Amino acid sequence: MTDLIEHGQLFIGGELVAPLGTATIDVISPHTEQLIGRVPHASRGDVDRAVAAARKAFDEGPWPRTPLDERIAVVSRIKDAIAARHEEMARLISVQNGSPYSWSVLAQALGAMMVWDAAITVARDFRYEERRAGVLGPLLVRREPVGVVAAVVPWNVPQFVAAAKLGPALLSGCTAILKPSPESPLDAYLLAGIAAEAGLPEGVLSVLPADREVSEYLVGHPGVDKVSFTGSVAAGKRVMEVAARHLTRVTLELGGKSAAVILPDADLEAAVAGIVPNAWMNNGQACVAQTRILAPREHYDEIAERLAAAAGALVVGDPLDPGTQVGPLVARRQQQRSLDYIALGQREGAKVLTGGGRPASQQHGWYVEPTLFGEVGNTMRIAREEIFGPVVCLLPYTDEDDAVRIANDSDYGLSGSVWTSDVAHGIDIARRVRTGTYSVNTFSLDMLGPFGGYKDSGLGREFGPEGYSEYLEHKMIHLPAGWEG
Numbered sequence: 001m002t003d004l005i006e007h008g009q010l011f012i013g014g015e016l017v018a019p020l021g022t023a024t025i026d027v028i029s030p031h032t033e034q035l036i037g038r039v040p041h042a043s044r045g046d047v048d049r050a051v052a053a054a055r056k057a058f059d060e061g062p063w064p065r066t067p068l069d070e071r072i073a074v075v076s077r078i079k080d081a082i083a084a085r086h087e088e089m090a091r092l093i094s095v096q097n098g099s100p101y102s103w104s105v106l107a108q109a110l111g112a113m114m115v116w117d118a119a120i121t122v123a124r125d126f127r128y129e130e131r132r133a134g135v136l137g138p139l140l141v142r143r144e145p146v147g148v149v150a151a152v153v154p155w156n157v158p159q160f161v162a163a164a165k166l167g168p169a170l171l172s173g174c175t176a177i178l179k180p181s182p183e184s185p186l187d188a189y190l191l192a193g194i195a196a197e198a199g200l201p202e203g204v205l206s207v208l209p210a211d212r213e214v215s216e217y218l219v220g221h222p223g224v225d226k227v228s229f230t231g232s233v234a235a236g237k238r239v240m241e242v243a244a245r246h247l248t249r250v251t252l253e254l255g256g257k258s259a260a261v262i263l264p265d266a267d268l269e270a271a272v273a274g275i276v277p278n279a280w281m282n283n284g285q286a287c288v289a290q291t292r293i294l295a296p297r298e299h300y301d302e303i304a305e306r307l308a309a310a311a312g313a314l315v316v317g318d319p320l321d322p323g324t325q326v327g328p329l330v331a332r333r334q335q336q337r338s339l340d341y342i343a344l345g346q347r348e349g350a351k352v353l354t355g356g357g358r359p360a361s362q363q364h365g366w367y368v369e370p371t372l373f374g375e376v377g378n379t380m381r382i383a384r385e386e387i388f389g390p391v392v393c394l395l396p397y398t399d400e401d402d403a404v405r406i407a408n409d410s411d412y413g414l415s416g417s418v419w420t421s422d423v424a425h426g427i428d429i430a431r432r433v434r435t436g437t438y439s440v441n442t443f444s445l446d447m448l449g450p451f452g453g454y455k456d457s458g459l460g461r462e463f464g465p466e467g468y469s470e471y472l473e474h475k476m477i478h479l480p481a482g483w484e485g
Helices: 044-059 068-084 086-097 101-125 158-172 186-198 212-219 233-246 268-279 297-312 332-348 400-408 423-432 464-469
Strands: 010-012 015-017 024-028 035-040 129-133 138-145 148-152 175-179 205-207 226-230 249-253 259-262 292-296 351-354 371-374 391-397 416-419 472-478
Touching: 010 044, 010 186, 035 086, 035 186, 044 148, 044 175, 044 205, 044 212, 068 086, 068 101, 068 158, 068 186, 086 101, 086 158, 086 186, 101 158, 101 464, 148 158, 148 212, 158 175, 158 186, 158 226, 158 464, 175 186, 175 212, 186 205, 212 233, 226 233, 233 249, 259 268, 259 400, 268 297, 268 416, 292 297, 292 400, 297 351, 297 371, 297 391, 332 351, 332 371, 332 391, 391 400, 400 423, 416 423
Parallel strands: 148 175, 148 226, 175 205, 226 249, 259 292, 259 416, 292 391, 371 391
Antiparallel strands: 010 015, 010 205, 024 035, 129 138, 138 472, 351 371
């Protein structure tokens, strides 16, 4: 994939149309630091066009009134096309954001297909109407599509997150505007083409690559009924502030600083083998990454040695090389951010157990070595702030209550795990940690269960019936007493 990928039009309302402005977005390879793509930069006028198309399609068009089975058939074609073209999708994402290709295949492309498929399952089984015996008489409770959805997705897992938002939005009968990140717009064009071929009606879907300023205009647009945003805490707070001007509903999936707790009775070999891929997943650019590893004092030295060896053995290189396990960070700013945190951690008194700089094997690209800090205190900034790079902290604890206290002593509450020989006891630990997703002796993110965070990790849920409900309004219809229709 060496040829420049250029798109000269925007996908608005299901059609490729000329942008109103002349600004463009350059897509730079994080591996070669060379230009690999160029797309139009949507303007405020383009946002107005997309919202108008979505508004008309929802208020007057057939999609919200199309039978569920027919909507499922269209979305199933989208899912099937992604499955058929998953290698193409994975390569596009890897060259844009540096995800290792093997991980992109599983988590970026096939993972997105699984999200679409799970949304279809939920939509098919969902209860859209129910009769209730009210206090004053019989009731009919309905769930109806919320309206026009602005889906703002990040660069780290663009298709996975797009599926998490568009799947339930489209299946519930909403219309949608997808706003991809400037770092990763190319895969969004592939999705737009797939959606058009699947038979979405006019106006139902638009795709608008843009920067923060235009994104804020979209989020604050009076024609938008719901915003679903994934990104940083600071950006999420701004989204909520802007959306509040029109009381626009929001779902926010934000950051994490998740703790993997290794209990004294854990199988250390299995724990390290399970934690390492999920601490440094996607080059450390994952909100659910297990970036705080909690080790009992009595086994601390052995765990530190095992983790350092495993992290140091991770293969760093070209993201398109099938053997690569850690690729470059998405942008120079992200590389510098990780390097700055590594320097900060050393100033704070933490010890670099492995990594700690740029890999000597890479002469170009935005690479940072997989880095493990030891002897980290939970008050250190490297333990409290989301670095979003391949930098992980190992923290000692004294006893189980101390481990739970440290795990909970965070502004975040997105994910976490516990490693133990006693699964039932692991479940007890899971109940004590205040986080939206938790795993026992594994790490997983199941698309049929609710995903989201406590505290600064966000508002609302994605996946499962709980996430599907975020795209529905609830209506109560009072019925005459004694009516049996």
